[in-house]
C-alpha cells in the first residue's frame with residue numbers, strides 16, 4: 308500500500324516535471340521566434356550594407372564642381388546594381404582623390420564610416436606552441452608595434468605610426484620560416500626606397516608604393532630560397548603579414564594562415580586560405596597545368612602558394628602553379644574595428660573565424676590584454692584537439708576593451724520600426 312502510493316506520487320511528480328519541461332521548451336521557442344521576427348523587421352527598415360560592400364571616394368566630377376566646389380562624392384557600392392552616392396565635405400582628410408576599399412558593417416550608417424577620424428592605438432601579443440606530440444616548431448612569427456623605434460627614426464620617417472606583424476608557417480623543416488623571420492625587416496623595409504624617403508602624408512600614391520614594395524619582398528624572399536645553400540629545396544613556408552600605417556591596414560597572404568578582423572564582434576576574413584578547397588586557387592593551378600592528388604598539389608603540398616619549396620616549383624618546366632605572390636587587401640580602420648587575429652592553420656583547423664573572434668572578444672572584455680588573449684586562443688586550439696603547431700598573434704586597435712554587442716540593435720531602430728514593434732507587442 309505504502310509503496311504503491313509512494314510510486315504513484317513519484318509518477319505524478321514525473322508527469323508534472325515533463326509537462327513543465329515541455330512548457331519551458333515552448334516558451335523558449337516562442338521567444339526565439341519573436342526575436343527572429345523582430346530582427347528581420349528591424350533590418351528591413353534600414354539599409355543593410357553587405358559585408359563586401361565597397362566605399363569608393365572619387366574626386367569631384369566636373370558637374371559636381373559646378374554645383375559646389377567643396378564637395379566630392381563618396382560612392383557606396385553594394386553590388387553592381389545597387390550603388391548610393393553621397394557628397395562628402397572636401398576637407399575630410401585622406402579621402403581626397405583616393406579610391407579606397409573598405410568593408411562596412413551591417414546596418415552601419417555611411418557617414419559614420421566615411422568621416423571618422425579614428426587613429427588606432429596599437430598593442431599586440433603572441434603565442435606559439437608546438438603541441439605535445441610534435442618535436443620541432445616550424446612556425447615563426449614577428450610582432451613590431453612601433454617600426455620607427457625598431458628601425459631607428461633617422462632611417463624610417465613615416466608621418467604616422469607604423470606597426471608590422473607576420474606569421475610564417477614552415478614545412479619540411481624550419482629553414483624557410485626562419486629565413487623570412489630573421490630577414491623580415493631587411494626584406495620588407497630596409498631595401499626599398501619607399502621607406503627611406505620622407506613623406507608628408509599617407510596618400511594613395513604612398514599606399515600603392517607600399518603594396519608594390521610588399522609584393523617585391525615576397526618575391527625576393529622566394530628567390531633567395533632558390534639557392535639551396537640558404538634553404539633546402541624541400542623546405543618552404545607560408546607567409547601572412549599585416550602592416551598598420553596610421554589607420555590603414557594592409558594584409559598580405561600567401562598560404563593557409565589567416566587574418567581575421569573583429570568588427571564589433573563580427574568576424575571579417577581579411578585573407579583566404581590558399582588551398583585546393585578554394586575554388587579560385589584550384590582553377591588557377593589547373594589553368595597553369597598543375598594538378599592535385601587529393602588535397603595536395605602534385606601530391607606534395609597542401610598549400611597552393613608558398614615561399615621556397617623549390618623542389619616542387621622546379622617540377623613544372625614553364626610557370627609554376629605554386630607561387631609566392633601574395634594576395635593583398637587594404638582597408639581603412641574605423642572605431643568598429645576592435646582587433647585582428649592572425650593564426651596559422653593549426654588554429655583554423657579546429658575553429659571558425661567567428662568562433663575565434665567571439666572567444667577572443669570575451670577574453671579581451673575580461674582582461675584587455677592581447678598577450679593573454681593570444682595565449683588563451685592558442686590553448687583553446689589545443690583543447691579542441693588541433694594536431695598541428697599553433698601560432699596566434701592578436702593586435703588590438705583600441706586601448707579600451709570591446710563594448711557590449713547589444714547596443715547595435717538599439718542603434719538601428721528607426722521610429723517607424725519602433726511603432727511597428729509596438730503594434731506587434733500589443734496585438
Ligand SMILES: *[C@@H]1O[C@H](CO)[C@@H](O)[C@H](O)[C@H]1NC(C)=O
Pocket residue numbers: 385386387388389
Ligand atoms: C544587388 O543587391 C540587391 C539588394 O540586396 C539585390 O536585390 C540584387 O538582386 C543584387 N544584384 C546582384 C546582381 O547581385
Ligand SMILES: *[C@@H]1O[C@H](CO)[C@@H](O)[C@H](O)[C@H]1NC(C)=O
Pocket residue numbers: 482485486487489490531537
Ligand atoms: C638572412 O639572409 C641572409 C642573406 O640572404 C642569409 O645569409 C641568412 O642566412 C638569412 N638568415 C637566416 C636566419 O636564414
Ligand SMILES: CC(=O)N[C@H]1CO[C@H](CO)[C@@H](O)[C@@H]1O
Pocket residue numbers: 437438441442443444445446477478479695696
Ligand atoms: C613540432 C611540430 O609540430 N612540427 C610540425 C609543425 O607543422 C608542420 C606543418 O604542418 C609539420 O610538418 C611539423 O611536423
